[in-house]
Amino acid sequence: MTAATSTNIIDTLCAPYLPFDASSSTWSDLHPTPQSDPASPMCPILYAPTYSSAMSLYRTLTSTNSHSTLTAPLAGLELSSRALALTTHIITLNPSHFSVWQYRALILLHSPELESQRAQVLAAELKWLDQLAHRNMKSYQVWQHRRIVVSALGDPTGELEFVEENLAKDAKNYHTWGYRQWVLAHFGGLNLAQEQQEKAVGSKGAASFPELWDAEVDYVDRLLQEDVRNNSAWNHRWFVLFGRYGLTSSSSTPSTKLESLRNKIKYEKAYAKTSLAHVPNNASAWSYLRALHTALPAELARPMRENLEWAKTLVSSQEEARRDASVDVMGRASVGALEWWFDCLFERAGQNEEQQQVMEEAELLITRLCVADSVRKRFYAYRLKCLRRALQRS
Incomplete structure (x- = not known):
């Protein structure tokens, strides 16, 4: 199925209900639930009419789930195409409304109406999220919803490239970096040696793409060549080389890995020192070098004074x-x-x-x-x- 075809699936499902019109017969069976405000609010929020009317219908739709139980948590909740269309409209107006995003996720993942074409719908959702993420890079709700969708698809193909596009626009965006590290950790796995012995269970595709890690150090190198003060890139370098293995000052290291880790640490110290020789007032590189001495297991830690004479230069x-x-x-x-x-x-x-x-x-x-x-x-x-x-x- 082509991207153009899959993108149209959600459009087709939502077409009868969009553009949104609260007075349409589509919504005539619902009694709007207005926002519960004090009789005379000190500082009322002046919502746009189209947003306010849509939220009133949203409250009505979600209130039908008030009698859910542990055995039937979604009992009574409308998971229909019109509900999906309503969330599309509200999110377009307010992409930071986390409750609406949650409702949309429930529809996409659990709607009986979408059962036969769920994979295509999720693929279309991902294409829609491409546009939203580019426009709302600092909205954690957009990135969290993307996690849910990609997890359900169980395939991270193209995700690292998509993140790279966004980081090219904002190289220090916290949410974008968090999403990249999630893709690597979730699909690439963390302690790879252990996971190869005990296959990860749970989410679809978890730890099934260890090759995702292969080009990460090269990617960080490119970012640091572009901006050596990119603190996010230095942090990611630590995550890729050490953090994902759970190496901390309070952990221990298997003796079989000690020599290879010592060689890696030696190289990274030289890498940081070379960078600092060119830009001595780079706090990020100093923090990285400090961590190489103090933030690793005791058997790998070295006193800072081993590089004191170099620092004095x-x-x-x-x-x-x-x-x-x-x-x-x-x-x-x-x-x-x-x-x-x-x-x-x-x-x-x-x-x-x-x-x-x-x-x-x-x-x-x-x-x-x-x-x-x-x-x-x-x-x-x-x-x-x-x-x-x-x-x-x-």
């Missing part, structure tokens, strides 16, 4: 800063490198080193940070206080 020396504070003026010094240096002092705090020596170095670093990032002066004062307390406990 990105800023002036302490002696230069003492002579001329302007070396750290905002925009000239790498705030991330100075923070890295300061955090290494926390590691030294637990090694019974000379407190006076550590505090002198810390106080100068905090002075430098306040010059380089004056907006966070109070935060740096707090961090110095925390270090002092840590030294006193050691």
Whole structure:
């Protein structure tokens, strides 16, 4: 079936009821249920008449489900083509109405009227959602409904490409990234080795497309070449390489994977450091490098001080800063490198080193940070206080 044909299925089902007209005989059997407002609302919302009349009919249709039970949760709820048409009309006017989206999903998934052609209807719905997502990228309801539809179809073909189109327009859209990670996790699977032994059960197509992961690192590389400060792309890189395996500072790692993971971590550290050598004030890359040291299982974690000498190459020396504070003026010094240096002092705090020596170095670093990032002066004062307390406990 061609895309053009499948797109027309919902249009055909809804055609007798659209364009929407509340006075049409189509709706004559329904008694409108107006919105329940106080007699004299302080600030009434001025809904458009066509929206208000449609919502009154929507309330009537959904109120028929008030006597549902656990054994028959949809008993009495109208799941008809005209109800589908009504949701089309309301969503066109207000694509953020989550209750209407939920009602539409119930119709698409459970309407007896659509039983014989449900797959075609869902395919048509996906084409309609293509248009809505492009126009309403920041509406989480649109993306959530897309999850429901794609889950029901059980086939993610073309979804990563569709997301890429949207990210090309807004590379840091939270909802779009969340949807991409869901497609990868749901259809590609998370712990692939385990899933190959124990086939995932449940939703149609779950964990059946592990190849979806294959090009993700290359995709992130392209995004970071376009914008090295794309924090969403750095986050996705972590998700693809580490997060999807459940690797955290509180988890453990099978010994059989240790060597390969260490090699991967070594490469990623070099990747982040190369990026920072070109753009030293990139907070996203600093966060990524920090996570490679501190956010992985204990057997993979390494102290931050192993890269302290490298971090020092990105800023002036302490002696230069003492002579001329302007070396750290905002925009000239790498705030991330100075923070890295300061955090290494926390590691030294637990090694019974000379407190006076550590505090002198810390106080100068905090002075430098306040010059380089004056907006966070109070935060740096707090961090110095925390270090002092840590030294006193050691």
